[in-house]
Amino acid sequence: MKLLRTVAAASLLAAFAVPALAIDISGAGATFPYPIYAKWADTYKKETGNGLNYQSIGSGGGIKQITARTVTFGASDMPLKSDELAKIGVIQFPTVLGGVVPVINVDGIKSGDITLDGTTLARIFMGEIKNWDDAAIKKLNPSAKLPNQAIAVVHRSDGSGTTFIFTNYLSKVSGEWKSRVGNNTAVEWPTGIGAKGNEGVANIVAQTKGSIGYVETAYAKQNKLTTTKLMNKDGKAVEATPDAIMAAAAGADWANAPGFYMILTDSAGAAAWPIAGATFILLPKEPKDPAAASEALKFFAWAYKNGGNMAKELDYIPMPDNVVAMIQASWKKDVKDPTGKPIF
């Protein structure tokens, strides 16, 4: 009995002692990377005892919170341009990559059976191509058996990084899309049904005959949706595989992208998937709490080094090694404590 009490007291003491010693990092923002941040945080806590509290409140909320400095770091699916970064005094770096893929529900068509190109995709989402047996689709797919069926366009109803990447691609490949609709986390859709979240789009596409939507590649895989191939910048038809998305990231000119402002759409390279993007972290250049910021950077350094496989398990694509080296160099250069000393 006495032993039990001693053990209980000791464990109680330990339970209080560990969080008191460890520094808890707080972050808030994008919902897309939440599963992987949570998984990294869980493993990191087990290995180092340092916790990470990440609230997935949306990219807009993440930007607002880091501007107000109520969190150690903010997270956004949409990269900020360098003048916006300078205005709120933060640096920006990508953590993981994701691809966006068109998904369809057409009778008799399996994944990879049909290929679309950028212009055709833009015309479908503008409501100009209304039927699956339209000449433009037939021309790209002479051998496919396309039914005479109305196309139901499905898009996101909430603002999202997925929409940002998708409309960025359409704006690059279609001048008409750029002038009529444009590029943002939410746009004025010319046609179609709106669904909340990747899972919402996946769901409506799965149960609506003749539909086409766009989701993160992970959701297409998990929901076993029919995906299309896309014609990339080099004129090759590619599938949205992790390798194709990595190829898009590896070929990009990160070194000349201030604030790592890079949207991996319409990337050059024979194997590159044309609609991809990264999710980003925003961290103050002169953090109010240098200790916490330093811990946050340590956490991300650990995640780049050890988190790749965890990311792959959850269908994210880790950053290429050369980009990680550039990111860590930018930490040393830009993030300083009040005395001007680098904190990483």
Add this chain to the structure above:
Amino acid sequence: MQPAGRRTVVDLALQDNSIRAEAASRSRVLARLQLGDSGFRYLTRAAALGVLALLGGVIVSLVIGAWPALRQFGPGFLVSERWNPVTENFGALAPIYGTVITSLIAMVIAVPVGLLIAMFLTEMCPMWLRRPIGIAIELLAGIPSIIYGIWGLFVFAPFLQDTLQPFLIRIFGDIPVLSTLFSGPPYGIGMLTSGLILAIMVLPFITAISRDVFDAVPPVLKEAAYGIGCTTWEVVRYVVLPYTRVGVIGGIMLGLGRALGETMAVTFVIGNAHKISASLLAPGTTISATIANEFTEAVGDLYTSSLIALGLILFVITFIVLACARYLLLRIERRIG
């Protein structure tokens, strides 16, 4: 005899011998009663004024939040169908239209059905069936709206897509006005589906309140009507309904209030398209669905402000509906009175 301390004013008044016996403590007792009374009055008044203060606070913060959008777009905000986050050009017409139409569909279905259920329960239902039906209706009211939304998306919408919607498109295909109302490809989700889900959601409110007020009709009135040879329908039509119309309208307004503000269930099944379509089968959006969808990721002051302005408009619509209901009741009472 009760102990002295427990005595109330009534006791004192009834037993004048005890008044004489306790004449000295009378003023003390009264003072204590008065203190308790005024304390109670202030407590209730504070609670009631608290509601007013809360309401005022909500209005003020909505107006402040909505101000940038209202200043930018002016009254045009109410009549513009544009909703373009890229160029930051916003208008509230599509959500307003969706909110009004879905609520209208819901009321057109739920009011007659709800009243019929309540009439059956109070006038014709055998005793052993009353409790099960009553409990079922109360359970219907207790289901969280997200469950209705998920059920609507996974079960109800595919069912409508295969059955009701093709049927409507086919039978109304040749009738001039109705063919536009029920045109287009059957998506399963859309304005009509939202209206139907809302009807199911507001049904229990209308039924439960109507049943309670129908039960409160004095039996002697109904028996007199039956006595002079009225049928059950005539009793309901000429005795029960006129006697309970205030309560019934109250129940309907409560249901309408829920239909106007319902968020989650509608978001799932309405299709969330900022468009006004003539067809009820087409996707649309409502005020609360727009806010729920877009608030978290709304970047930029004007965007956020426009969403808050939508909230303010919903507030005003609800207020107008309530005011209309009050006015209606007042007119009815004056006509009778």
